[in-house]
Amino acid sequence: MAASTLSEVARLAGVSLATASRVLNGSSRKPAEDIAERVRAAADKLGYVPNAQAQALAKSSSGLIGLIVHDIADPYFAAIARGVQDAARQQNRMVLLASTSGASLDEKEAVAAFAARRADSIVIAGSRSVRAEDQQGNAELAAELDRYCRNGGHVGVVGHPIVGASVSEGYHVVKVPNEELAAGLAAELAASHEGAFLIIAGPEGLYTSDDRVRGFQRGLAEAGKPAAEVIRTGFNRAGGYDAGLALADRIKASESRLCIFAVNDVMAIGVTAALRPEGVWIPRDATIAGFDDIETLRDFRPALSTVHLPLEDIGRLAAGDTDTPPVSGVVKLRRSTETPVESQV
Template identity: 45%
Template structure:
């Protein structure tokens, strides 16, 4: 009773099912439903009206065959692309993790897929990943905490980003970027660090030390700059040797703080430009029997969730990390309203906790 065509089809399906190598395509769905390719496509996308009974048949066939559209073919034909690229330094950094939360949530809300790349703090890798993301025709590219003060890097980055933007790609960054004309969520690093400096001055501190990150990163240089300048405004100078540069990691903070501990004349207050570095510093102080805040006050920047749970809890400049993630993804997904780039500034708020106190007399 089955038609020859049907018989052939089922035999094929049987063999393919057993063997494995076979991807069911729209063509198969259409044949199974006894309609044309075009109709099947229209049903599945709801593009235009299709007679009810035909729609039913197509839907049933698709479910039967467990049909999944080939996103590559869709992207190629339709030139839409439901995916965005996100580039960060290090996925295991709590700073990024907190931001990523907002990023992922917003992405999910918009039904887009996130392609994630981790540079492991290598600027060259960052450029390389942007190229990959460009090849994937990502609808947008997010640069989280990038931003190097480096002419060469800037040039090669622009070489990638320029053609990408020219062909409709959107770029949003979360950090200060000099040479790039892109949308940005900009934490007020200078202002936050300055506010923290004033708070520490108010506490009575005059001897400061700073643990800073790689000088080439704007996040590090802005926070350091803001802190130093605010101090200078009050007539307080940080002697050379009291500003130690280290990677943006716990280990970096540990090493830098250890160096500070060895100093002849120790500062009474230490500013780590990153909470993660502050965590390392806290450990270094503990290991060297330096009490916090008894011997030295310690402050960080970011307010990553865990610092509330440290003992002592960490004084820091709080950034709304989750919201920042939301906003940078939002910026990337929103239609390019204006020709010029949008910048959303986000303020940091000094949160005084147990790790800071007036200096010992």
């Protein structure tokens, strides 16, 4: 990647480096119009493209914003990424992407790489965990982020603060009221559901999952329902699928309909996918609700009850450098939790 440089432009225009810089790359000092014109012409002729690396070095600000997700092809993260991208556009920055599969060690490396590139800010999405096996990774990630913040970086976290973060300066969290919303969902479901409830959750220690489980149980309790059984599985479609397989026989054997709450939409989709070939129909034989309202749901049948989260906004907010009030969500009851009527058309 060689290209023509500012000094070449300056020479061709017969001006100094300083003047050329002032003309081309927005300075507070505006050279005279005739000179400016000459410089622009020269730049155009040479096909000059400013070297952002050099600019970043000179001004010590890179115009980069780092985004860390588990998997960019997961609709949940893709929606957030879209929001981040949008915010970046408005701020005239570019997005640096890192997918980590959720391994905190990879996340740590990504943070280091972003820090090396002197990203102005870092957005980190994806559920945090306090599981024992993530302990060390979390600590290292927190240390890396702390260092980054101490050096003046901004960090936006989606959902839940980084475990073990000790510096407050520079962090900001886009809070998602998972617990309240899950409670709200439970309340609405409890109003129309007679039978038992069951929660398909992620591994214990995942904040997002735990919050939603807790909220849902609270909602049930407040509605005078007994607590739901909790099944732990992977926090993704595959986890939901496994849980669905394990559940199929039980549902078929049962008299009353079960109401299943999967702690996120992709898990709910996985459950449904596993149940379908077993002949278990939703909502006839069991009802199910998810969480997130990912865009994919639009074309998923049966229409999935869920809690709508403004994912794009969340991405946008996380990419901003300021604190924000918690985002709000909305319970969406759809066909997957409808009470089936015998005579339904």
